Amino acid sequence: MANAERIKTAVVGAGLIGGQHARAFAANPRAELTLICDANGERAAAVAAEYGCAATTSLTDVANAAVDVVAIATPDFAHYEPAMTLLAAGKHLVIEKPLTTKTAEAVKIVNLARQKNLLVTVNLGLRWSPQFNTVRASLEAGEIGAPVFSYYRNSDSIYVPTKMLAWASQSGPQWFLFPHTMDLLRWLIGQEAVEVYAKGEKRVLANRGIDAFDAIQAMVQFDRSFATFESSWIVPDVYPAMVESQLTINGEQGRINVAGGNQAFELTSDSLGRHLYDRPSKWSFYQMPDWWWGAGRNLIDVLLDGGELAITAEDGLRVVAMIEATERSIATGKPVAIDAML
Numbered sequence: 320m321a322n323a324e325r326i327k328t329a330v331v332g333a334g335l336i337g338g339q340h341a342r343a344f345a346a347n348p349r350a351e352l353t354l355i356c357d358a359n360g361e362r363a364a365a366v367a368a369e370y371g372c373a374a375t376t377s378l379t380d381v382a383n384a385a386v387d388v389v390a391i392a393t394p395d396f397a398h399y400e401p402a403m404t405l406l407a408a409g410k411h412l413v414i415e416k417p418l419t420t421k422t423a424e425a426v427k428i429v430n431l432a433r434q435k436n437l438l439v440t441v442n443l444g445l446r447w448s449p450q451f452n453t454v455r456a457s458l459e460a461g462e463i464g465a466p467v468f469s470y471y472r473n474s475d476s477i478y479v480p481t482k483m484l485a486w487a488s489q490s491g492p493q494w495f496l497f498p499h500t501m502d503l504l505r506w507l508i509g510q511e512a513v514e515v516y517a518k519g520e521k522r523v524l525a526n527r528g529i530d531a532f533d534a535i536q537a538m539v540q541f542d543r544s545f546a547t548f549e550s551s552w553i554v555p556d557v558y559p560a561m562v563e564s565q566l567t568i569n570g571e572q573g574r575i576n577v578a579g580g581n582q583a584f585e586l587t588s589d590s591l592g593r594h595l596y597d598r599p600s601k602w603s604f605y606q607m608p609d610w611w612w613g614a615g616r617n618l619i620d621v622l623l624d625g626g627e628l629a630i631t632a633e634d635g636l637r638v639v640a641m642i643e644a645t646e647r648s649i650a651t652g653k654p655v656a657i658d659a660m661l
């Protein structure tokens with residue numbers, strides 16, 4: 320692999336996000352996009368025509384194709400089957416978040432990838448955000464001291480479950496949004512979740528015929544701090560953005576705040592003796608403007624140059640376990656240990 324000039328790639332599930340994976344592969348000089356697969360033949364053909372590559376509705380065609388890397392961007396609940404089929408066929412994978420919607424399935428993906436010596440990464444794009452890399456650098460520099468408690472809200476306009484997603488009833492804010500926030504906080508503070516206690520409400524969306532949570536709050540005990548994650552799918556349509564978010568990390572000597580919308584960075588630091596707004600953010604991994612697709616690019620770089628994946632299947636598994644524990648806690652009204660999920 321190290322001598323290959325360009326890595327041959329394919330996309331399975333060519334909807335809104337699969338189309339973006341196709342664009343990212345096509346724009347990557349180290350990748351060659353060769354095949355688009357979608358259960359909807361018209362959609363597969365339309366995306367393939369954009370990039371001058373082949374189209375299919377058959378996963379078997381992808382398994383048999385001479386491609387090394389496949390991006391899987393089927394709906395949340397439909398990542399497992401293509402992942403297992405394509406790993407069995409020897410493909411490296413970039414899987415959309417969440418890795419799966421069941422911990423037991425995520426464990427099987429991790430194990431098969433290990434057994435076949437294949438790389439699996441998860442597209443958790445916030446890890447490449449310049450703002451959040453600035454937050455991580457600040458934490459690593461000890462500017463606010465050790466984290467004590469955090470709050471992370473990330474919600475979507477009601478447009479997302481009612482108009483954008485055809486499969487909202489088979490997902491929810493927990494599967495659609497928590498993967499980003501739960502993974503990002505683990506990565507920022509360098510701690511793993513131990514236990515989750517959560518509450519959720521199904522009312523507004525249920526009244527509109529969608530079986531999904533309106534909102535969830537999950538209180539998570541990490542190794543050495545705790546956090547509340549909040550996620551809603553009923554932000555009013557008139558809110559000026561589709562996504563709304565707020566992250567606050569409180570440390571022993573200060574606080575970091577990243578307001579959604581403009582993603583302004585705010586640092587209150589005892590050790591620096593000041594309060595800063597809008598500190599310029601730095602590019603961390605890639606200079607490319609479409610940093611959101613860093614996971615696929617990172618996978619190709621690791622295949623060609625060696626090194627470690629930035630985001631592993633194990634990261635994806637930890638997050639799936641946190642979300643399934645959240646669902647279990649809502650259902651039972653009790654705290655749920657993460658280890659009990661694994």
Ligand SMILES: NC(=O)c1ccc[n+]([C@@H]2O[C@H](COP(=O)([O-])OP(=O)(O)OC[C@H]3O[C@@H](n4cnc5c(N)ncnc54)[C@H](O)[C@@H]3O)[C@@H](O)[C@H]2O)c1
Nearest residue numbers: 332333334335336337357358359392393394395397415416
């Ligand atoms: N990383 C991000 O920022 C981000 C943002 C939105 C969505 N997503 C994730 O991307 C994934 C796809 O979301 P989307 O918004 O593109 O959905 P979508 O409904 O627009 O697209 C899904 C596509 O998959 C196809 N499909 C369904 N089952 C299939 C199968 N078994 N084999 C092949 N094709 C199949 C559908 O025909 C459709 O074209 C989800 O997991 C979602 O959570 C990620």
